[in-house]
Amino acid sequence: MPGCDPLGLCQYQTNKLVRIQSVRLGSLKWSLNAAILLFICVMMLWNRKYQDFDPVVSSVTTKVKGVAQTRIPGVGDVVWDVVDYSGPSQVGAWSSGFDDFPLFVKKRALSRLFFFSFQEKNSFFVVTNVIVTKNQKQGKCPEVPSKGRPCRSDQDCERGAWDQQSHGLQTGSCVRFDVMKKTCEVSAWCPIEAKTTPPRPALLTAAENFTVLIKNNIRFPAFNFISRNILPQMNDAYLRSCHRGNDSLCPIFRLGDIVREAGENFAAMAVEGGVIGIQIKWDCNLDRLMQRCLPRYSYRRLDEKESNRTLYPGLNFRFAKYNTVNGVEERTLYKAFGIRFDVMVFGQAGKFSFIQLIIYIGSTVSYYALTTVLIDWLLETSCYSAEAGQNYSERKVESVPDTQQCILCVSYVDEKKLRLVKRSRKKSLQDVKPMSAQPRKEDSGHLRAVLCLLQPDVTVDLSAPPPPDQKPDPEPRRHRPGWCKCDCCAPSVVPAEELCCRQSDGACITSSPLFQRLVSDRSLLQAVLLYQDPLSPSVGGAQTAALRHCAYRQYISWRFGVPPDDTHPVIPSCCVRRIREEYPSPDGRYSGFRPVRMVSVQTQKNGGERQSSSH
Template structure:
């Protein structure tokens, strides 16, 4: 019975206990220095990193963007197949319009006067007799549909005959130097409009101070003309650490990066784009299988006898991908209060850390414990001494 009364008394004592902070001032150089160092670190993090560097007092929004491009330039070639020829925008920009991208033809292999007829397949589909060729077979790596006949490809080789666009394209290496070497002097006008919908902020990379006269004569230069939206192709590849003429032989992919990081608490005129350039495709010399960038297209026409003919072009060139990214920030009381509250909570942890060190690591920890915790009983005792 006495045991039950003691247990009930303990439960009642725990239930009706109340803890209140007790201020304990420790006059110690070590403890005081530790406390101030931790406080300084917390304040440095909150003020320096969160508020100043990361602008924790601002609300942020991501960029919405649209891009259009216009290339200008003329190149001249003089070959035995084509003779003297001038190439303009309609010839070397394929297709004329793409979304946030444009392709410039820099090199090509042409197969002229192809017609729908019969001709021997290229080497790789060798045969000895007609039985080695299967009529109607269409090989995905071939150039046409086999007729079932084995014919002479050359004086030393025989291949299966196919119905295809003849003469067939030969697997040749692209010319070096590139045929359209003059493409390095082509220029492109990049027009970029951005919007931050949260702040109802709009801007474009043709800045307000850029007039029509300036735009007709400027070319982007990071030192003298950093606001000009007209870029020379050679300059872009040079800034990316590439040689245009070397890259033009097999083609490649270039990235044009436009960054809009804007502090809208500052004047709007300070929000300007920054341009950087880099090569995106793999140019590892140890991995030289299928290098660069190329594709095939054809130009069709009809002869005087109404026979369809085409010119097949294997085009090598540089594709420029325009990538826009950025973020805008503006003062807002809600993130400001949230970060202030987080900072105050971190300052509260300073006391916890110091108490942990003082009560577990210091030589006088027992003395500190005796002075930190005090117990005051407010129970009336019964005549037998129990509460």
């Protein structure tokens, strides 16, 4: 369809189908289609592809409860109850940068011994271990060797120097830390915290028996749906007695159970601390007949637990308790280790949508192409009948050669097979090496028609072989082209026309009685033309040209039979010369070799016309 033709917009094109009448293939087709339909329906119901989805929007609050007693070195027995961790520490987040707050804020917030639990957004922290440094005062003292630089004299210490590992500012003096070591003196809270490794076992392993109430409110804005993990039927009596061991919807969790279900040991994790994720998944179906919207809980550890694989393992922070003794401010420094629990909420809600159902059906229709792909593969392989597969392939597939590549078909009188060669513009066709050789396929229809036409007037002994030394052309041998083998070919400047009827030296095919009767006999050619066109002209130049081209077609049908698809049969130069001598052009001009595609026998049955190479 030309791109500039406006009438082409009014055309409609559709695919051509090949229908195979076979019980086996038909049964296989419907079995595969049924399996694909079943798969599509199962996946649609399993993944709810017929629904429109909306992601969850949520908020989380937590409340930790528990009482424990432990002995802290240098402090003594300490009891933590609900008052100690339900105070101001739950309003804001604690961090290692707590010392940046003003002094009066720290004094008020740390009026108790210390708070071992605090909350952040969607998370809460529980202290499980601690390092205590008592009675620190503002003053001057030697820096801890692990944090400072060893020195021999005051020249090794720089006054006012400080780095990230220091506890204070250097005074410029080198003082003795112990009997063996000397370090630079610093202005800091003295004595400086010297212990860095936490106690083993952890001081507060009893925290595994603490419980936390998680309140999770969710909303799906697209559907205007609101819910929470504390269900309407859960009253105060239920929350006091529920246990997750026998009720998976209970919103009260034991910390030890959370860590255990995350695949960790609470006692081992309590030494250095870590991070545990509590995942709440909401997968809600809001359709009336199948409405379901309940939370599902899962747990996992989020930090690297092995100390030898990470630079700063666990989780810890520092805080202090301040007091005044004899007018001098003192503090007790605590380095707290603990477990942070992050509550992560994710999920979606789905509701029936006709649009989504249509989109899913449209996207899965292409799966039925798998049936065609599989059956085509079976027909093209040895898994099915080879004859049926070849017949199917011939009817379905039409090969179209590249316009830049012309495949020529050559038939020699001294060879039984047809040669397929590529057209060359430099070498003579006689010298081009063949791509392949194919057996000759007889044109039975043409053979029967010719025999019928020959029956009334058979006067030649067709079985008599031609004399081996017969030379119909008296032209001297020295004028024979180098590529000619029969001494009857005419010179040519077109490489595609430089073809002899023989591959080796011998008699020319034009000397055969069959050539004269099947190709050049005028009465036979006229009968063929009348058979093809009863109203064809009987006299004049048009009749001579028609006889010449009919002779070409007769030779092709005789020597090539049915040429392979998408190939161009080439008539030898000696035969073209003889035909032109019998039926010459009035002006002496001929078109020469012009490849024309050979139409298959099946196409002829459907109304097509067989064509040949023009000369």
